[in-house]
Amino acid sequence: MLSVENLSVSFVTRMGTNQAVDDISFTVQSGKITAIIGESGSGKSVACYSLLGLIPQPPGRIDGGRALFNGQDLLQLDTDELRKIRGRDIAMVFQDPMTCLNPYMTIGDQLMEPLRYHKKVSRAEARARALELLDEVGIRDPASTIDNYPHQFSGGMRQRVMIAMALINEPQLLIADEPTTALDVTIQAQILALLAALQKKRDIGVLLISHDLAVVADIADQIVVMQQGRIVETGDRDAIFRNAQHPYTQKLLQAIPRGGKPVALPVSEPLVTVRNLCTWFQSDKAPVKAVDDVSFDILRGEVLGLVGESGSGKSTIGRSLLRLVPVTSGTVHFDGIDVTALQARELKRLRRRMQFIFQDPFASLNPRMTVYDTLAEPLLLHDIETRSTVGAHVLRLMDDVGLARAAVRKYPHEFSGGQRQRIAIGRALATRPDFVVADEPVSALDVTIQAQILELMRELGREYGLTMLFISHDLAVVRQLADRIVVLHRGKVVEQANTEDLFARPQQAYTQQLLQSIPGRAVRTL
Amino acid sequence: MWRFIGFRVLQSIPVILVVITVTFFLVRLAPGGPFSAEKAVIPEVKAALEAQYGLNLPMFQQYLAYLGDLAHGDLGPSFKYPGRSVNELIAAGFPVTAELGLYALLVAIGIGGIAGVVASLRPNTAQDYIPMSVAMIGICVPSLLMGPILILVFGIYLEWLPVSGWGDIPGDKILPAITLGSTYAAYIARLSRAGMLEVMSQDYIRTARAKGLPEWQVVVRHALRGGMIPVVAFLGPAFAGLLSGSFVVETIFQIPGLGRFYVQAAFNRDYTMILGATVFLAVLIVVFNLLSDILAAWMNPRLRSQYGGGA
Structure with a gap:
């Protein structure tokens, strides 16, 4: 469904040119979760943002490549055409739900916004749809909370709202950038499960960006490993975990905390x-x-x-x-x-x-x-x-x-x-x-x-x-x-x-x- | 919310008391008195006058008497305009000054707000530098200079607008309002630019863009509210500053406002008039600061619910 070929992105600053993404290619299939793994600065977020024209240009610059989405090259579209795809066919969930929702608007208004803008539906219709989705992502009693402001929700609840907002136009592709990094571990597990369930139900493609191999291990179908702007390894999940080829992937696997410190200490006061x-x-x-x-x-x-x-x-x-x-x-x-x-x-x-x-x-x-x-x-x-x-x-x-x-x-x-x-x-x-x-x-x-x-x-x-x-x-x-x-x-x-x-x-x-x-x-x- | 307001009102009482006390003793420390100016007055007449106004009493007693009157809202008689009370003089001058201040504020918000927002949309380009340089000039040029320049250009060379008066000829309110508002327009431009730049770098702006909204909707629906909060918080002090700082403009344009009474009172040692105008302005400053703080807090949903105003 999405096929990225030879994408290169750089940032031009006074200090020189910084090659953030260097000739990467990957695909996202409909009905599958593809995870991009890399540490901060590896270019994983830049790569995904540049597909949707969400990196500031300048200093950002797309040097080359293609990104075919349903046969259309996203990188060749002008801003207006791209905007029609953003939020309608491709939606995003960001890392920090604390800062990604507008604190000055009720969550209901924010939820309805993409629907109202792209599909021109009436306010009452949009509200009904928003209530349905809030219910689906597990917000208790949506009817009474839809008019609340973001600060009245916990981090996990806000991320659920973000997910509902991304899904409200029934996109074909969902890009989730570190969706659980800012959350507690039990909440993280819930959000990941929710994402996986919604993806299955809608049979859409998901591009999951994460720094944490352990997080994506449970839900990803395909894994793309990035280091310093390049893709070092691509494969389906089991292959990566059983039989990682690249030393960097092996290092990431080893860094997953497991097992403990064996030495028992002598009892002291x-x-x-x-x-x-x-x-x-x-x-x-x-x-x-x-x-x-x-x-x-x-x-x-x-x-x-x-x-x-x-x-x-x-x-x-x-x-x-x-x-x-x-x-x-x-x-x-x-x-x-x-x-x-x-x-x-x-x-x-x-x-x-x-x-x-x-x-x-x-x-x-x-x-x-x-x-x-x-x-x-x-x-x-x-x-x-x-x-x-x-x-x-x-x-x-x-x-x-x-x-x-x-x-x-x-x-x-x-x-x-x-x-x-x-x-x-x-x-x-x-x-x-x-x-x-x-x-x-x-x-x-x-x-x-x-x-x-x-x-x-x-x-x-x-x-x-x-x-x-x-x-x-x-x-x-x-x-x-x-x-x-x-x-x-x-x-x-x-x-x-x-x-x-x-x-x-x-x-x-x-x-x-x-x-x-x-x-x-x-x-x-x- | 009411607790917050009550607390702030209580807080302002000592502030105003200090202002009264300091002003009261300062004006009396200045050499001369209301009846010692210009022509010499016969000592007996002067003594009689002073006795009539209670100026012969010990200073502290005068102070207590003044506070007592003030508690009843009585600012006392004017020493220089016999037969008229300070309350009447303020009531006569203030509406004019308030009207001038209001127009100036509208000018400041309109010009400053738009310039600041426009500049913030393309930082560090000509679209930013040009309005911001103009704003810097606006801050640097005092109204003392701005007024005559505007009079020269629009009044004398172009003959578009009248150069003095207030409400006599159509359009005579325009130049004073622009003169008085220009400095504040510049401040507001800088505040709104900074506020907008801050907000435009927030994550939720990226969220709005990711929804596919056109840029103008991102700015108007998502950024403006947060970006304007610093400006709103500045409006109170700005309006108070406009009122108390209007005397230069009132003098240049021959406007019969409070500012001119105030300056004349200072020259004339019109004790009660100086005090009355100072107290009046101090109360206004406190009130407008409070109002703009309440408005700024109300615009932020988090603060709104914190102060118990309901969400």
Whole structure:
């Protein structure tokens, strides 16, 4: 149905020409799901957007190729002809449902818009159709929610609305760009299942773009692997998973988290003891009980995984332990000291021993400080080194986190996401802390980079003798690093167990549901 | 929503009190008094006058008396226009100033808004640079200069429009409105350009394009509302600024508005008139800021439901 031949797209900027998509060819068949896999910057999104004229030109430029859709070359159409196809014959679902819906319009108006524009139907008719579709994508009680604004919906619900919006004109081809990347794991499983079901029912073609091989493993028929603007491998799903030819595909397959960390730790005494911790946030109505009566221990030298979906309070716990947010009640003992009772001055001294690694290496590093300054700051602040001796220490840290010493005078924007997270880890380890809270340290990273950073954390943890609280929404990631796991749901502890026990014999229904939602079950069973 | 408004009104009371207090003591610190200007007055007459207006009392007592009157909405008698109260003078001048301010605001929104949106659609091209350069000139040229230039061009060389007056000859309101509005048009142009650029880079604009909507519908239906919120939030301060800043234009074009009374009062040490006009304008500034904040919040559905106004 869609056949792309020798497509090349480049971006022309003052810095020179950047070949984003280099001579790629693939097809999407009616009634099949084709997945394009690649890491960020591999050109997968650019390729699909350029088919519909959705990349800004300039700087974008289509250098050549054909894209035959029902015999018509999309690349040769003028804007008006292309616009008639967009939203009618080919529809799109984007990555982040939080930002892809217009916050100033009701979802009903947004849903009806493509139908009203392309098919010129009456408002009443469009509304009836919108209600049907909302019902079909699983929005409860559409009649009363259709006039709500996007902020009144959760992320998963918004993505359902996006899907309904894409399907409202009954397109022949649906392009879904990372449709589940921004969602929690259980929601992700639901959305993927929904997409697959709708595709089957309508027998349409789907082009699914993803960075995560595990995600597409369960639903894709065909897989196209892209790296640096080129297609390195194409094949049907089973062939790719059983018998990947290209080393890059093999690397992607290996990066799918499976199995765990086998080493059992000798039993030791707790370093951190959390008892009846409550952290509530004031709001207009009832207080929001972000953390509600939580108790657990973190043993010396272990990695404790803290797992939960967004809103489960896992980040708030991490922050509460370091007193980055005020604690409502309960106690946190660190090495015998009650952290919740400390004065500011004592807290500062203790913070040398307790460090934090944040999720987003783009936001947590000061863009106006060089790596040198970033790494030297904690050393000087805590009087570990003087101005004259700090240099050597900074360089040692660079070695430890696997960054070239020559890069020490660069600014954060000159580094990739993975490198930035290495800097953030270096900063956290600079003071040789006993305890580190790592809040989703790899969730903003590509999968192969994710694997590297996890490996680095594992190594450094051993080398520095660290005790770690590893917070993540991703059970598969936690499994690779954690000795024990605490599962959180709505501010309360649902279950805690050794990692292997938890995976082998989950006791609680919620844990079982989480485990079942881990994408890539098809891979594991192959 | 009512809580939000109530809170903001309470917040503004101390602001206005400070304005009153500072103005009250500042004008009295200035050398001279309402009866010490121009021709010399016999000391006995001056003392009698001062006694009549309570100026012989201790300063603090005068202050309390003024606050007491103010609480009843009485701004006191004018020292320079015997027999007329400040309330009457403001009531006479304000409608003219308000009308001028309103027209100027319409000019500012019309010209500025369109220029800003047009510029934002093709950033960093001639379509952007030309209106934005004109806007920059608009900000840099004070109305003191803009007024005479417009008078020269449209009034004297082209003889299209009358050059002074207010409501006497048809068209005599056009030049003052443009003069007063031009600076604000420039600000609004810059604000709306920035607002639109921000919104046009949002993901939901890409969604709208992916639906196949023509570009003008993308702009009008999807971008304009979000892009104009900063402009709406600026309208309150802008209108207040137009009212209080209109005296230059009123002087140039011989318009009998509040601004001219205000400036004359300052020269004449007409204490009650200065105070009255200041308090009046302070209240207006607070009210218009509040109004534009409410409007901007109402335009954002998320804030609207947060303040309990219903969705």
